[in-house]
Amino acid sequence: MAAAFSSHLPALQVVLALLAAPLCVVLRRPGAAWMIATVITWALLAIAMVLLGRVLETGTITYALGSWPAPWGIEYRIDLANAFVLVLVTLIGSVVMPYARASIPAEIEEPRIYLFYCMYLLNLAGLLGIAITGDVFNLFVFLEISSLSSYVMISLSRDRRALVAAYRYLIMGTIGATFYIIGVGMMYQVTGTLNMVDLATLIPNLTDNRTVMVALAFLCVGLSLKLALFPLHLWLPNAYAYAPSAVSAFLASTGTKVAVYALARILFTVFGGSVLIDDFGLQELLVVLAVAAMIGGSAVAIYQSNVKRLLAYSSIAQIGYMILGLSMASVIGMTAGLVHLFNHALMKGGLFMVMGCVFFRLSSVQVEDMEGLAKRMPLTMAAFVAGGFGLIGMPLTAGFISKWHLIQAALEKGWWGAVAVILVSSLLAVIYIWRVVEAAYFKPPPKGAAEISEAPLSMLVPMWVMIGMSYYFGIDATLTLDITTGAAETLLGGIQ
């Protein structure tokens, strides 16, 4: 019994969340729905950890869904790269859920709360499904499960601007997903298979086939829309700014990250990575877009008066770092990209949780409303400063680890321009973080400001756990670096 259970862990990783989602709708009570979502997320974290441990011990795990053998059936294939993403997604969920208990009722109307937990669980199932699957069409289905539930989660906010943001995200997200299936269709047309491992044996030899190249273009554009690569990021700022804070915290640290993983999977596993190195222009294109995102995102962030929007633009810049690392197609570059994926998830998740605490007491996240806030909410604002240091990339923070490796990777390639851009983008981060810090610490509170106290403990603790982890992995990065190096070597297997 136990052995049978243990061998089905890969399926349970997705199915548990999928089954728990309708349960929330049946129960309807916000407390019960929250309880289910939290317990399931923690169980999924445990499963993800067990799977990661097993991959580290024995290597890649394959699981034939419904016992249909690959390449005919859908195969779940877990190597270091996806085990790492599974742990990341469930870890963020596990910290955000306790926080959501107090934060969500403040930002979503009472009768809709159970729907949030239902959508959250579907979103989790979708994200985990994208990470775990070894089938390109199955990936599309999970991509849409996660996207559709994100649109709903964003639109649940009390702010009416969230509705428009969710609608625009829906339009752009659907175009992205449709581009992705066009690409999958073209690959199927040429190869007759949808299994990633099977494709990986066929596609790299077909790179002079025009259909395959057009498929690559469609896949890249489609996934770039989902991961908000500049200039396809237009849906992101408003979606994150007006969504409930717990949703922003969860989506900002998982949604785009999983899409980055999917792009890496397509480029490196399915296409063997050779398309990047070949004299084909894709590498240059990705580097240019990543650099534009790093500078553009950070520069626009400086001018935002809504701090959640500021953080959203900063996310666009940080996605640029990940894509830059990925496009280097070297082990150290890929490691830097993947470790930044993890570190940024912790930092940005923590910072959005800070803004949730601010909104909880202040009912606003505008910079001018936050003047003098540090005296009234010292713990919350200290967390903002701590998280901000991470975004800038100060030593001892997780952000430093990823930027350090990214710079090393750029030096290895001799890309001096990229090094300069990383530094400039970090300096711009100093400016936008400073604007908030200045308002909160060095300005007097506005006259007649309402007396407010610190956010409740049930929000402060998860927030500090998230920020604390970003410091833990900044001080002792051996664990994350070991795993991401292994993951990078797995992904780059086609090249070496």
Place this chain on the structure above:
Amino acid sequence: MELIGLINYWIVIVLMMTGFYIVIAHDNLVKKIVGLNIFQVSVFVFYITMAKVKGGTAPILAEGITTYSNPLPHVLILTAIVVGVATTALGLALVVRIRDAYGTIEDNDFENQDGEP
């Protein structure tokens, strides 16, 4: 001759571009959803077309059937149709909520009402 043989693909391209153009060019939120649907339908036609085998029939086990169309893309597209229906339903539901909140479904009017640039 080749032009006629590939007529399905030409239709796919025309539909795809029509739908895409509507999504980009129209400000009316419902029209955008209609455009999105046309765009998605073109992909459905694309998958069904590539599954077709000349002279092939339905893939059933019966006497005298030797050539049959590839069933897999049909199944895939059934899934994609379901996804498309869900997207359309959600999109239209959002349009209803937007109309309740703003009293309009013309894009570009929202920022003015919210007092943003």
